[in-house]
Amino acid sequence: MKLQRFLSRIIPVACILLLGSCTDSVTTATKLLQQLQQQGLMGEVKRNFDTKQIKRGHEIFIKNCAICHGQNGEGTADWRKPLVNGRYPPPPLDSTAHAWHHSTEELKRFILKGGPPGEGRMPEWQDKLSEQEIDDILVWVKSLWSEEIYEAWYRQIENR
Numbered sequence: 001m002k003l004q005r006f007l008s009r010i011i012p013v014a015c016i017l018l019l020g021s022c023t024d025s026v027t028t029a030t031k032l033l034q035q036l037q038q039q040g041l042m043g044e045v046k047r048n049f050d051t052k053q054i055k056r057g058h059e060i061f062i063k064n065c066a067i068c069h070g071q072n073g074e075g076t077a078d079w080r081k082p083l084v085n086g087r088y089p090p091p092p093l094d095s096t097a098h099a100w101h102h103s104t105e106e107l108k109r110f111i112l113k114g115g116p117p118g119e120g121r122m123p124e125w126q127d128k129l130s131e132q133e134i135d136d137i138l139v140w141v142k143s144l145w146s147e148e149i150y151e152a153w154y155r156q157i158e159n160r
């Protein structure tokens with residue numbers, strides 16, 4: 001039950017950074033993941049991404065986002081700990097943090113509009129990147145998630 005240990009570790013800190021509505025979806029996603037595992041229902045959702053779009057997304061990410069989130073979306077090692085100024089460092093976008101607790105629409109809106117005022121330093125991208133470019137980045141981000149995380153996200157967050 002490695003995954004459950006991992007989840008119970010991240011949940012208490014999972015939503016500090018973002019959207020208030022996130023707490024509920026995290027609890028629900030965790031419960032769902034446990035139910036799916038108990039019922040042996042995991043493994044049915046498959047990603048069917050276009051490899052060219054993944055590549056394009058990664059290239060756009062490297063040019064614009066890697067300076068903060070790392071070349072492979074690994075973020076800051078100590079991303080749970082606020083900096084001296086009280087703000088949080090850029091989190092990982094892979095399955096180790098909580099980007100996967102948000103639907104595509106929420107992630108897209110967040111990237112377009114940037115972080116909430118007074119919280120972090122996530123800039124807004126609405127005047128710098130097209131929606132297509134952000135879609136490409138998000139496909140790449142989702143390609144980083146593990147099979148289990150992607151499936152829980154797809155079933156409970158994206159299609160809730």
Ligand code: HEC
Binds near residue numbers: 107123
């Ligand atoms: C100047 C540093 C910086 C850059 C550049 C940056 N980010 Fe961020 N990003 C942050 C910080 C800091 C946060 C945490 C939220 C906050 O405090 O605003 C964040 C949060 C996020 C989140 C939410 C993650 C979660 O766990 O819910 C996503 C998604 C994201 N960034 C994507 C991007 C993408 C895509 C780009 C490039 C187009 C980008 N970021 C560029 C600093 C940055």
